[in-house]
Amino acid sequence: MTSARNYYVVLFHSVTHAIKAEKVLKEAGVAAKAIPVPRHISSDCGVCLRCVGSQKEKIEQTLFEKVDFSRIAHL
Amino acid sequence: MKKTIDARGLSCPQPVILAKQAIEENERVVVIVDNVGAVENVRRLGSTMGREVTIDKKGEETFHIHLSGGPATNDSPGKTPDTPAEKQSNRHGSSYVVAIPSDTMGSGNDELGAILIKSFIHTLLQLERLPGKIIFYNTGVKLTAEGSDVIDDLKQMEELGVTILVCGTCTNFFEITDRVATGTISNMFEIAETMSQAERLVTP
Numbered sequence: 001m002t003s004a005r006n007y008y009v010v011l012f013h014s015v016t017h018a019i020k021a022e023k024v025l026k027e028a029g030v031a032a033k034a035i036p037v038p039r040h041i042s043s044d045c046g047v048c049l050r051c052v053g054s055q056k057e058k059i060e061q062t063l064f065e066k067v068d069f070s071r072i073a074h075l
Numbered sequence: 076m077k078k079t080i081d082a083r084g085l086s087c088p089q090p091v092i093l094a095k096q097a098i099e100e101n102e103r104v105v106v107i108v109d110n111v112g113a114v115e116n117v118r119r120l121g122s123t124m125g126r127e128v129t130i131d132k133k134g135e136e137t138f139h140i141h142l143s144g145g146p147a148t149n150d151s152p153g154k155t156p157d158t159p160a161e162k163q164s165n166r167h168g169s170s171y172v173v174a175i176p177s178d179t180m181g182s183g184n185d186e187l188g189a190i191l192i193k194s195f196i197h198t199l200l201q202l203e204r205l206p207g208k209i210i211f212y213n214t215g216v217k218l219t220a221e222g223s224d225v226i227d228d229l230k231q232m233e234e235l236g237v238t239i240l241v242c243g244t245c246t247n248f249f250e251i252t253d254r255v256a257t258g259t260i261s262n263m264f265e266i267a268e269t270m271s272q273a274e275r276l277v278t279p
Contacts, residue, residue, distance in 0.1 A: 019186055033224060036194040047190050 006053035007075035018047040021067040028062045077103040088264035103143045109136040170207040172273035175215035195279045196225045212242035220254040229257040
């Protein structure tokens with residue numbers, strides 16, 4: 001893991017939302033990677049989307065009014 | 076003594092099986108094959124068995140693979156010597172093998188399964204013990220091709236010493252052989268051998 005990179009994770013209320021968001025972002029050409037929610041963020045067995053810091057705003061804009069997400073956390 | 080094996084027209088993994096037998100019994104072997112996949116498989120077999128390998132391209136569909144230097148006299152016949160790569164332990168010395176037969180994990184819902192398999196591969200990388208080898212076959216091979224979301228994870232594992240084997244028959248079937256971006260195109264002989272010799276075989 002390139003920990004030197006500035007990563008964020010977008011967290012969702014459900015796996016269905018995460019899958020939908022992945023699709024929406026892929027169609028919009030925004031880079032985000034589906035990964036399991038890191039244990040230090042939540043112990044839920046969930047999936048989140050990881051992105052680099054520079055993509056954070058773009059992701060918020062792209063998902064706005066399309067897919068609900070709960071929050072974006074620093075990784 | 077020199078032995079020549081004409082393996083043209085034979086389907087994978089037949090050339091490898093014939094080559095292995097010939098290499099074990101003869102000091103110098105020439106294997107004639109008609110495709111690049113077979114060249115690669117026989118070449119790898121030769122180096123795994125400690126032979127010197129040279130490849131002579133005779134035509135578009137004719138390759139002569141020269142293997143020399145064997146058989147080693149102090150080895151029991153039929154035994155393939157361990158290569159340093161096989162003995163070499165990666166992160167905490169593990170030798171379990173992961174088999175990935177599909178581009179989804181579990182059955183029931185493929186959309187969910189696609190997310191799960193990606194999560195599984197990403198998580199493998201974070202485990203304290205990495206697998207020694209990962210084998211991809213059937214639709215699983217799609218995960219190793221360009222455009223797959225886990226290429227970066229697989230490349231990192233390769234850098235950490237994990238061997239990634241990709242079923243060549245499968246990439247050929249899906250017509251993605253030239254798009255495989257990580258690992259080595261492999262054959263059923265190597266896949267079956269790896270599975271049968273694994274300390275543990277893990278399938279998600």
